[in-house]
Amino acid sequence: MYKLILLLFLPLTLLAHLNIAVSYPYIGALTKSIGGEHIRTVVLAKGNWDPHFVVPRPSLISKVRNADALIMNGGQLEIGWLPPLINRAANPKTASDAKTFLNLSWHVELLDKPADVDRSGGDIHPDGNPHFHLDPNNILILADVIKKFLISIDGEHKEVYEKNYLEFEGMWKSKLGMWKAKMQDKKGLKVIQFHNNLSYFNQAYGLVNIGTIEPLPGIPPSSKHTFELIRLINDEKPCCILHDVYHSTKTAEYISDKTGIKIILMPHDIGALEDIEDLSSLFEYLTGAIR
Amino acid sequence: MKKILTITALCASMAYAGADVLPVEKRTFEQSKFIPDISLIMDASFVHRSVSDDEAPHLEVPGIAHGLLGSHAHEGATHTIYNENNGFNLNYAELVLSSSVDPFFTMDGVFHISEHGFEIEELFFTSNALGDGLRLKGGKFSSNFGYLNEHHHHAxxxxxxxxxYESFLGMHGINEKGVQLQWTAPTSLYLMFGVEVLQGDNEQMFGNKTIGDSEITTISKYANTPSLYVGYVKTSFDIEDTTVLAGLSYARGSSRIDHSSDEENPHAFSGMSSLYGADLVIKHYFDSYSFLALQSEYLSRKMDGEQYSNIDTSVDPYTYATTDMTKKQSGFYSQLTYAYDKNYRFGARYDQITQNEISVSSAFSPENMNKYSIMAEYHTSEFARFRLQYNRNNALYNEANEQQHIDTIILQANISIGAHAAHSF
Known part of the structure; x- marks a missing residue:
């Protein structure tokens, strides 16, 4: 019995230097790219489910409890699930005022900041649209923020983190050029979405979102709004519905039936679709999805 | 002179207007950024019950609890339950305030405001700064005993x-003043241990006040306080998209249950009581919004002490009869909830008292007591929920010891505004 207890305790202290909990898979991948072998990342949310609605399973409390640092997306994307986990875990290293806590949204310019914050406008994000990682240009900013963060909590491996960052930057910049070229002829295309997940992606490549299937953020589709959307599609002739992977495509299919508009599934994170295994393949897919 | 007046008036109005538009961050003593998170939750219902509001409070779960339905006066205070009357009920407005205090503490306050008054449901500080998985709480709070106990009514x-729960502990469950220390083990498996030292005021099962104190008589002396101790262990793991959460809990404390001034059959109990609990939640998620959840809890209690009956407080010294009494009572509930999507939710629940042994042979203690419930919910958003529920309650008896079968339909509205509520598992 004693041996068994010892076994349960051992792995956590021996595995890696830094045990970093992150809210979403993209943050995990980015952190791993910079941290390399000196860190271990623990991803809390699943990549194929709605990032707004993560189940606060008690097993996640243990993951936060055992973390040396926590990196979150921020912008209130985690508001419905991360606060109780942090509270239950009672880990001083993952307290929101700890120097081992990083809120990425503070380092990015947020789009769609509502002028008027009122829930009659749906379940809005008062700080702006939090899906900023879907602009591939932001990924470099975030990588730099994570590099500085890792150095600030583990100065011993400063050179390694800087070297890893430079490698990542070089790789990413060459891909940015490729993706830009791929998306060149898509500039000005009108699109419909379910929820405005792709605001940053659209901005990066000049796509214009003209409507969403949900009438207001977080409010499920209504028939009245759907009919208005069908009229809008007939008038404006957008190229396609860019649909997330976690909402039902039922309403989109209905709209497609009535208007002939294409539905394109757009993954929002690593693991959202089977082939999306890393950050590059996520943007490779996104930039190649509209044909 | 006229000119001076005009200029003065103009300057004054300019200065006034200037002060009016000073942005928040430039106001020297501005403190509005420190406003805590605030939310307000209302719970209202329409009830149709097959017994009248006059009859309901006189029904009891024999040997276990008095008056589960309707309000009853006790020691000058009116105790009300939710969904008390036939027709419309305003159950409560719940005001929740929470914020960090300093780098070491957070504070939470949960206040119930109802037509019967103001109640501090919870008011506690929590320290997450201890490290090593330790978490300390102090104040008034709902115990983490079992699963349902610490969840608020609206959850x-x-x-x-x-x-x-209701017949053993009353509608607030174990809600007490005291301290709580919890420790989460540094393992990948969720394993949490907790202990609580509580005042022990719960008057349905525990309590610590002197019973029947007159100049000459004391029926039973008070218990030393704090008088209630709670301990539990909880564990949880995931199998793919299914989460299992299980716990074992134990509470022990003195009992001083005082019905000496009741009109009918005045009696009291004094002794020590133990409560054992086992809980199990299995929740399977089909996607982000749809799940099927099984939730079950088994409670068992043993109350050991003296029963005082035929109390007459009109004479001094009081007259009464004393009997040694041991009660062994157990019961469980099991419920299945299915969330179809973000909007619709359905559920069924079965309740049963499985054991009702009282060592006093004259005591009436039936065992075939149960309750069936079904419900359907519609959520317009995360912030508003409407629920239709039907119960058939076979656990209540009238004064002639006849079993009642009570049908209840409840249409409930639960609405919240303010800070985003994040619920724990």
């Missing part, structure tokens, strides 16, 4: 409390 899947 329950049914409008009323399971039979075994």
């Amino acid at each position: 329950w899947d049914f409008a009323d409390m399971p039979l075994v």
